[in-house]
Amino acid sequence: MKERFSRQTVIPEWGEDSQRIISEARVLCVGVGGLGTAASQYLAATGIGTLGLIDADEVSVSNLQRQILFQESDVGEKKAVAAGRVLQKGRADLRIETWTESLTTKNVDEIFARFDLILDCTDNFQTKFLINEACVKLAKPWVLASANQWEGHVAVFYSPKGPCYQCYQRAVPTSELPSCERTGVLGAVVGIVGSYQCLLGLRTLIQLSRPQTTLTVSFGEILFFDFLKLKNFKTHIRSQFDCRVCGALAEPIDWGPQDFEISPAEFSRRIQESTGIPQILNFSGQTFSKFSPIKIESLYEPDFLAGYQKDKEILIVCDLGHIAKEIVPALREKGFTKVWSLRGGHGAWLEESRRETYA
Numbered sequence: 001m002k003e004r005f006s007r008q009t010v011i012p013e014w015g016e017d018s019q020r021i022i023s024e025a026r027v028l029c030v031g032v033g034g035l036g037t038a039a040s041q042y043l044a045a046t047g048i049g050t051l052g053l054i055d056a057d058e059v060s061v062s063n064l065q066r067q068i069l070f071q072e073s074d075v076g077e078k079k080a081v082a083a084g085r086v087l088q089k090g091r092a093d094l095r096i097e098t099w100t101e102s103l104t105t106k107n108v109d110e111i112f113a114r115f116d117l118i119l120d121c122t123d124n125f126q127t128k129f130l131i132n133e134a135c136v137k138l139a140k141p142w143v144l145a146s147a148n149q150w151e152g153h154v155a156v157f158y159s160p161k162g163p164c165y166q167c168y169q170r171a172v173p174t175s176e177l178p179s180c181e182r183t184g185v186l187g188a189v190v191g192i193v194g195s196y197q198c199l200l201g202l203r204t205l206i207q208l209s210r211p212q213t214t215l216t217v218s219f220g221e222i223l224f225f226d227f228l229k230l231k232n233f234k235t236h237i238r239s240q241f242d243c244r245v246c247g248a249l250a251e252p253i254d255w256g257p258q259d260f261e262i263s264p265a266e267f268s269r270r271i272q273e274s275t276g277i278p279q280i281l282n283f284s285g286q287t288f289s290k291f292s293p294i295k296i297e298s299l300y301e302p303d304f305l306a307g308y309q310k311d312k313e314i315l316i317v318c319d320l321g322h323i324a325k326e327i328v329p330a331l332r333e334k335g336f337t338k339v340w341s342l343r344g345g346h347g348a349w350l351e352e353s354r355r356e357t358y359a
C-alpha cells in the first residue's frame with residue numbers, strides 16, 4: 001500500500017501524515033454527473049477511506065461526452081451504482097456507500113452524519129441550499145462547485161469558521177441555474193472544476209485534522225474560472241449577521257446533547273464573571289482573549305496540571321472544538337470536576353464576537 005501512494009507521500013507538504021488523514025476520511029459526493037465523476041475518481045485514487053455516492057439518475061448517452069467514468073455499456077444503469085462498480089475495480093480496499101435516490105430534507109441529516117466532508121456535485125440551487133442548511137446544522141465542511149459552458153466556480157464552506165452559502169446566495173434566482181441540458185458544457189471544463197473541487201476537499205480534510213499544515217483553504221472564498229478568456233478571479237464572501245441559515249437571527253438550531261460543551265456566548269459570560277484570573281487551557285494555536293497558546297504536548301508533562309486548581313472552573317479552547325471536547329473527559333477523570341470545552345473552538349468564538357458587534 002505504501003508503494004501505491006508513494007508519488008504523493010514523497011511530496012513534502014503532503015507526506016505520510018496527510019495520507020493517514022485521507023485514508024481515514026469519509027467523503028460524500030452529492031451528484032454523480034460531470035463534477036461527481038471527476039471528483040470521485042481522484043478522491044478514490046488519492047486514497048480516501050470511504051466514498052459516498054448519491055444520485056437518482058441513470059446514465060444516458062448524452063452524459064458520455066463529459067462523464068468519462070461511464071462506458072457505453074453503463075447507459076440505463078443508475079449512476080451511483082455504475083460509478084461505484086468502476087471505482088471499486090480501481091481500488092479494492094475503498095469502502096463505497098451508494099444511494100440511488102435524491103437528497104431530500106427527509107434523508108439529508110442521516111446521510112450527512114455518516115461523512116466528514118460533503119462535495120456538492122449538483123447543478124440545481126435547491127439541492128445546494130439543502131446541502132448548505134444541513135452542513136450548517138451539522139457543522140460539516142462542504143465544497144460547492146458549478147460548471148457551465150465555459151465557466152465554473154468552486155468554494156469551501158464551513159460555518160463554524162466562515163460564512164455559509166446562504167450569506168452569498170440569498171435566494172434561488174428566478175432564472176434558476178442553467179443546466180447542462182439547456183446550455184451545454186465541455187467535458188474538459190467540468191473535469192477541471194471537479195478535480196479542483198476534489199483538491200479543495202482533500203486540503204479541507206487535512207487542514208481540519210492538522211492545523212499546523214500549509215495545505216489550507218480559505219473558507220468562504222469563491223474562485224471563478226473563465227475558460228473562454230482563460231482567466232480566473234477570486235472573491236471572498238462575508239458572513240451576513242441576518243443570514244437566515246447561519247446568522248444571529250437564524251432560528252435556533254438543535255445541536256443535540258453535548259455534555260461538557262458550552263456555547264461561545266456562555267464561554268464569554270463565564271470568563272467575564274470569573275473572579276480572579278480564569279483557568280483557560282488554550283490549545284487553539286492563537287492568542288485567545290489575552291491567553292497565549294499552549295502546545296497540546298504540554299498535557300503529557302508530569303507537572304503541567306499541578307499548576308491548575310481542581311475545584312475551580314477550567315475552560316478548554318482549541319481550533320475547532322474537536323480536540324478540546326476529547327480532553328474534557330480525561331481531565332474530569334483526573335479529578336478536575338468543572339471542566340468545559342468551547343463548542344466550535346476559537347473560530348466559533350470569533351464569529352460570535354463579530355455577531356455581537358453587529359447586533
Ligand SMILES: [Zn+2]
Nearest residue numbers: 164167243246
Ligand atoms: Zn449564512
